Amino acid sequence: HAKRLGGDRQEVYRPILRPLGKNVVDIESDLREAIKKETLGVFFQPIIRLEDQSIAGFEVLARWTHPKRGKIAPSDFIPVAEQSSLINELGTYMLDKGAQQLSAWQREFPMTKPLFVSINMSSRQLLKHDLINEVKAVLSRSSLATGTLKLELTESLVMSNPEYSAKVLERLRALGAGLSLDDFGTGHSSLSYLQRFPFDTIKIDQSFVKADGKATRPVLLRSIVAMGHDLGMSVVAEGAENEADALELYQLGCQYAQGFFFGLPMPGAEATKLLRSIPAETETEAEPS
Ligand code: C2E
Ligand code: MG
Ligand code: MG
Ligand code: MG
Secondary structure, three states: OOOOEOOOOOOOOOOOOOOHHHHHHHHHHHHHHHHHOOOOEEEEEEEEEOOOOEEEEEEEEEEEEEOOOEEEOHHHHHHHHHOOOHHHHHHHHHHHHHHHHHHHHHHHOOOOOOOEEEEEOOHHHHHHOOHHHHHHHHHHHHOOOOOOEEEEEEHHHHHOOHHHHHHHHHHHHHHOOEEEEEEEOOOOOHHHHHHHOOOOEEEEOHHHHHOOOOOHHHHHHHHHHHHHHHOOOEEEEOOOOOHHHHHHHHHOOOOEEOOOOOEOOEEHHHHHHHHHHOOOOOOHHHOOO
């Protein structure tokens, strides 16, 4: 049966004490320092295959404990990083750490369907950075199974410069990177993105799953899932917080889910322990029938 992975700790963030405006410069230089010293946390949240509740992969999420201010949420420090080129350094750091961890996992846990990691991208990275060469370099030094290094992009990100984004995404895909459309359904004219850009995965925004008790929830979820599958895409639902969410998603035909019910974002070492605690794939194929 489904178990909440990664312990019972609640993730509680203290809001930044004073308005960010005044402290942006401090925050920015402290964050730069954290990346340089590699104290910025790289956490992994399991993405579950609903049919058998196995771990399909992990989303990579940045975590920061400031030496004086304590925990600061990504929703507070990512926008600060995005105001400067620091987001490129943060992006490179998360990409390197995520790919390194995935490479170690693929060696230790060979699976018929290899584990994946999914890394969040900011628009600045896509538009102003030499992302193609960076991803190429990461892929060539980490020998990952094709498509298992996934990049998560949002609608607003690709739409800020659709023509250029389409080209970059085509090239990333040609390199063998997976492409996930994050927070699906929260932007405008979402459907056009699906034909315009080469995404292989839709991540349904957690607001659709959270609409618990609303009559629209099963209708919208079922429609998005069916559309994704008809387009040959994988569909991941975000924000599965309890067993009822997980069950409903499964019954609606959704293949993958992510959320506090299945596991909180956790450090790589903890995720490794979790993977070790799960019995290896049985070698039934090798047995005489
Ligand atoms: P996101 O990419 O949509 O990530 C999912 C967010 O939902 C994460 O928040 C995750 O902790 C949270 N979450 C997961 N399961 C549940 C659940 O069951 N219930 C609820 N209520 N929330 C759940 P987090 O880690 O605070 O990150 C927030 C956003 O910050 C991310 O949204 C992403 O846009 C951004 N972010 C985080 N790490 C990075 C990074 O390394 N690079 C970039 N560019 N952005 C990042
Ligand atoms: Mg994401
Ligand atoms: Mg998301
Ligand atoms: Mg989000």
